[in-house]
Amino acid sequence: MPEFKTVLYENLTPEIVRVRMNRPEARNAQDLQLTRDLNDAFDHANQDDEVKVIILSGEGPHFNSGHDMRGGTGLGFNDVRPVGTWANFDLEGAEGAMAKEEEIYLQMCRRWRNLPKPMIAEVHGKTIAGGLMLAWVCD
Numbered sequence: 630m631p632e633f634k635t636v637l638y639e640n641l642t643p644e645i646v647r648v649r650m651n652r653p654e655a656r657n658a659q660d661l662q663l664t665r666d667l668n669d670a671f672d673h674a675n676q677d678d679e680v681k682v683i684i685l686s687g688e689g690p691h692f693n694s695g696h697d698m699r700g701g702t703g704l705g706f707n708d709v710r711p712v713g714t715w716a717n718f719d720l721e722g723a724e725g726a727m728a729k730e731e732e733i734y735l736q737m738c739r740r741w742r743n744l745p746k747p748m749i750a751e752v753h754g755k756t757i758a759g760g761l762m763l764a765w766v767c768d
Contacts, residue, residue, distance in 0.1 A: 631673055636666040637688065638673065644681040646674045647751070653689025658697035659759050664733055667763075668740070675744050683744070685767055686751035693760030696734070734759065741766040 630638065637649040648670045650657040657663075667685075674680045687693055719725060741748070742765075750767035 631669045633666040633670060635660075635663040636670050638670050641684070643679045645684065646677075646680050646682070647684040647686055648674065650685075650687040650693060653687075655697055655699075656691045656694035656755070657687040657689065657760070658694045658699075659734075659763070660697040661733060663697075664737055668737055671741055671744060671748075675746055681746065683746055683748045684751050685748055685763065687753070689754075691754035692750075692752045692756045693763055694755065695758030695760050734762065738762045738766050 633651075635650065635652050637647075637651045639647040639649065641647055648667065650659075650663060650667070652658060652660075652663060671683065674683045720728065748767040750764040752764055756764055
């Protein structure tokens with residue numbers, strides 16, 4: 630199983646996995662590391678034939694407080710691994726930054742929305758801005 634810095638991966642039963650965002654000190658705000666960890670956790674659950682359902686939840690009092698505007702856990706845009714067909718990461722200025730933003734947030738959410746296994750959002754507390762994108766990818 631992959632190692633995660635910002636996600637807890639729990640096998641509730643052989644058929645049910647809970648992927649829990651684990652940044653309660655930041656109200657589970659989404660930074661690059663959390664996005665990468667969520668993607669890896671969803672991939673791991675999706676590739677496990679025993680898993681039938683994925684639950685997405687958040688540690689602490691809130692589900693998710695949106696995008697982390699403080700920079701989060703230290704990954705930068707240069708650490709982004711593309712998973713879609715988006716390009717132009719190497720362009721200077723706003724054009725390159727927007728290409729990365731699109732890949733990191735929009736394309737990841739589209740990818741997760743299309744996972745073949747049902748996903749349930751276990752929403753609690755507050756869910757703000759970009760946190761809604763995470764809830765919306767679930768069934």
